[in-house]
Amino acid sequence: MFTTVTDIDADSTHSTEQTRLTTTPRRRVEYRSDLDGLRGLAIALVVVFHVWFGRVSGGVDVFLVLSGFFFTGLLLRRAESAEQAWAWSVVRRTLRRLVPAMAVVLAAVVVATVVLLPYTQWSTVAAQILSSLFYYQNWQLALTWSDYLAADPSVSPLQHLWSMSVQGQFYLAALLTVAAAAWLCARLAQPARTRAAVGVVVVAVSVASFVYAADGVATNQGWNYYDSFARGWELLAGAGLAVVAPSLVLWRPARVVLSVFGVLGVVLCGWLVIDGANRFPGPTALLPVCATVAVILSATRLRFADWPWPNRLLAHPIMVWLSDIAYPLYLWHWPILIFFLTERGNTHAGLVGGIGVIGLSVVLAWGTHRWIEQPLRSSPGGSDDAGDTRARNLVVCAVAVLLAATLTVTAGWQFAVIQVKPPVADGQLDPEKYPGAEALASGAATPDEPMRPTVFAAPTEVPPPTGDGCIADWDTREVVTCTYGDVDADRTLALVGSSHAEHWLPALQVLAAEHSFRIQVYLKMGCPLTLAEEPTYKGEPIPDCRDWSAEVIDRLDADRPDWVFTTGTRPRDQGGDETPADYLHVWAALSDRGLNLLAIRDTPWLRRGTIRYKATDCLAGGGNRTSCGMRREDALDPINPGLAPASTFPNVFPIDLTDAVCEPTLCAVAEGNILIYHDEHHLTASYSRSLAGPLGRELQPILGWW
Template identity: 85%
Template sequence: MVSGAVTDVDADSIHAGEPVRLTATRSDRGSGYRFDLDGLRGLAIALVVVFHVWFGRVSGGVDVFLVLSGFFFTGLLLRRAESAQPFWAWSIVRRTLRRLVPAMAVVLAAVVVATVLLLPYTQWSTAAAQVLSSLFYYQNWQLALTWSDYLAADPSVSPLQHLWSMSVQGQFYLAALLAVAAAAWWCARFSSPGRLRPAVGAVVVAVSVASFVYAAYGVATNQGWNYYDSFARGWELLVGAGLAVCAPSLVLWRPVRVALSVFGVLGVVLCGWLIIDGANRFPGPAALLPVCATAAVILSATQLRFADWPWPNRLLAHPAMRWLGDIAYPLYLWHWPILIFFLTEGGNTHAGLVGGVGVIGLSVVLAWLTHRFVEQPLRQRTSPADSEDAGYARSRHLVASAVAVLLAATVTVAAGWQFTAVQVKPPVAVGGPAPAKYPGAEALASGAVTPDEPMRPSVFAASADVPPPTADGCIADWDTRDVVTCTYGDPDADRTLALAGSSHAEHWLPALQVLAIEHSFRIQVYLKMGCPLTLAEDATDKGEPIPDCRDWSAEVIDRLDADRPDWVFTTGTRPSDEGGDETPADYLDVWAALSDRGLNVIAIRDTPWLRRGTVRYKATDCLAGGGNRISCGMRREDALDPVNPGLVPASAFPSVFPIDLTNAVCEPTICAVAEGNILIYHDEHHLTASYSRSLAGPLGRALQPILGWW
């Protein structure tokens, strides 16, 4: 038997494996090289691509990648550290950058070009930010901050969103390199080099346990952040790292190896079918299935020659599987942007059979070309004495130069655009446009004349035209459990209106502020992003559970009971997944709780959410892409039910008063994205502060008979 430790040739990231021969020679079969892990890499990337394209959910393949990455990279670190070669750490840094950056540079450059050609200019800043975050390996944190939905692909999703996993790996590589280097220095100075593996193993066990507990807690409390959190993902990589430490010394009975092999392959293949909501459960305990399955495959053939491998490992070592493993990294890089741009151009949420085959086929071709003409030349080891090697050297230098140019151009374009958009010409709120030129909602509500004036805010300024709590920090974000409250309007007034709920209650504040100053009342806000008042256990936002929403809502209701405002203003409806709108059952539970406390409630009908079928879109993107206020809008019958769905349920609560300002937002047959020269939405479904202020008149006329304050 020979050692099962992988050699340096295959010790790269599982996304960026070293090229290997497609047929194993006799010497290969006795070398201890793990061709089956190349095949496992190929199986994992196949699952990732197929599930992204056709099933709209995670497959567990990325979790396989993470375990294998931890195994390969930690094994390489330990072998190099034990060799005591000078500058071994720097050689690993160079090697890793050479494996990861060139293919990434090619794909990012292609995405920049496609973004300029295919996407509206309002999306260029977001794309530039994601290009930079992907290249510098902090993409996962950017996505965590925005809770981007990774459940499925659709045109509203970033073409670089999938690179969060590369960022997690890059951060792990840096941490692991520093940790092993520190451990090697400590052992050489204060102990003995033979203590390196036990020392590293102890750290791996301690940190992986802490990471797993943290991830399990995050699933229950903050999954939108948890999914992308490097520390929550750390235990998956550390399982691989632990195997790199201990696997060479393990001796397993052959039936155990066969059982591990069968379980491992089946676990990897079936993971996406058995755990259908992985995006809501990984990297918590549910991720034990793909992680343990990967570990089982690694252990099943450790310290065995090829001839002694269990039969599932031999299947994984088939040349076709290993070929997929060779192109796994570029295939992972290419498939997602191709899918997103395909969906964007077609305006579809699903690729379909023919479209999906086309996406996969193009991804495979580009992955092979990238592997053959970018990765392989840069990995050739040449000798100046050999003419053939000299040719390889020229090819390598040519490819390296081309990659460097692409990289420099991509960084320059992305950083230049970001600097211009963020520093030179940042979006600025327009303030209160003159009502005579910009009647806004009054053009619909009272027939005010709309002169020929440019729309305000512009598509560039819209993102800054937000209600005061967003700018003031007076709305709790997704990660804030505490109740945040602030006072607006007339702080010295005797009458108080409480504004409570999510950002869809918040966007009425500019209109209420106009009324509060005019009629002297105080506005007290109790707001949380993505969290309308609810007592439901399974509250979600953007498909992500927000477990603290119920507790936050319960505390707000108690605070309202203690503060005793004259009225509570909140939303009474929300869009339905089937089209139109509805009053969910959990809203009625809130109304009952407020009524039991003797609180009066104004339940306003929610404004339309821009969507084509189930795909959200931004008004600014549509307008920048050549649409107009009508074509970028929605048919009223698609956005809203014919009758306010809150009317009937509210009739059961004497203290709940529903109001509906739909006719001040929508025309009889269309809900446009601009009225009275004012842009209605600053994103997919939130009113601009400018349009909200223009709603003060219609809102005041609806509230007057209820409040009796003017």
């Protein structure tokens, strides 16, 4: 009879498993190098899919299952050993595996950020470095509504570290759970029941997590992808396996089937699940999770000689070597890829560039493993104990210096920017010095004055609903409405749609103050009015948008505003703009209810090809108002695409203020001394206010209110 004892080398995303098969007369040690190979295969898939295919491979899900399996197994064995202070030894051991490589990579990202990125991006990177160091990066991304995007220059160089944060949070939760279970069972004089108690918790929480994740895919995937609880069931699948695996007995043919299915499932996941970013960690993630579980089970409690042949393939020295560098390779490859794409100004690395990115990542990962990780893992008492001690001490000192420097630089920058001299919106600007849109629309003179807002202050130049909480965010399904302008006026204009309707509010407020009308807002981020069955934003589904739009249309029918104001066009990915069919369905629905509609042409979205960029970043990087702009023919069609379809709806009035935003051949990023955009495509509040004159002249003959 064989007893399996699993000892791990607890890396962050991966672990090295040591399986000891013991007999009564003597002890034998078997090494599960196939699981090393599995994580080597997984990291290879992650890197290749990130570099060349721009989508999810399922490799991270493999890491999550392995982490749950290895770490929970370690905790259970330590708890059952009755070792004193076992929990602290696990914490110390885990930190020794997690922190050094992370410290090296984050320090390198700090240097690369300062050298390669405009200073307007430093605060974002600094915030993500701090969140990565303290293992809440997934929440940082979720709270800023950052969808998991394929690599391109607009993506964070630390986006991939969300998974590290999820695992770090799991490690803490698992440690507390096992420690509590061990303490409780000891108090009840039932220490042998610790494993069973943990198993009950694992089953209950994993079921709840799976149901929660499945619901999140349908209702709030942007948050769901990063949510630790939604991801929990993947880690708990491995944890549950750690609880029951020592007692499992499997039929030999079943092991072969499990092994083949497992390896094929891991390899093919990225090819079978094309849109993993929109479907994981929901039920679709059962493919990589079950595949990983199958591989683990297929050789449990077996000698190497009895392993199924796929497990032996996984144990190939190349796969095992990949597993040795898997953790640092995961850390290095993404920032290298993002900085490479940023320098090239492209969304694709290409064959040669991709090989270069992978090659450099492998070299740095090997160096990190050899010179950072290995010295810290060597045990005292070897043949060269003095040399090992010196190497460990040197690495510890180097890591401590890097951590201190990284924390000082990033926290210091954040404190200086946020606390010492925080950016402030400009408020009302002198129209003589800052004519803004009137420089284009009426030829107003533009004196020599510094641009306002500054590139640092631009992000604060948002419309009032964003600051007032009067725009429903990505996570809010309910209709949020507020009143602006003259709240006692008899005439009402309803401002409806996404943030691209919202950024016209400052201009409308100026007009409302002059001509006495109310502005009632019905706004939701990323959601123009639409009745499409599956609405999307930047390629990502926003399931609430259709239901929200339908309810808003019903509210408009009940509230009966004099006019509805919303966007009538949107940009096309291939350039120019369009009025999509689902907008026409909305126009028809409003017409059926006898509501009058002002359909304004959307403003240009800054992009080079398919790459979005911020005006502030371009200016901070040395560009000027014209070089950071776009050719008008690339940004917009020659004729407003809303004109023709609007002609079939007697209650729809198209408005086009392009000539107050763009010059005849160029859409610059600043006009009349005012910065037009506070990001890639939203108007600054200052420029929006300067549009009040041109907008008022367009609205006057339609509304007849002045």
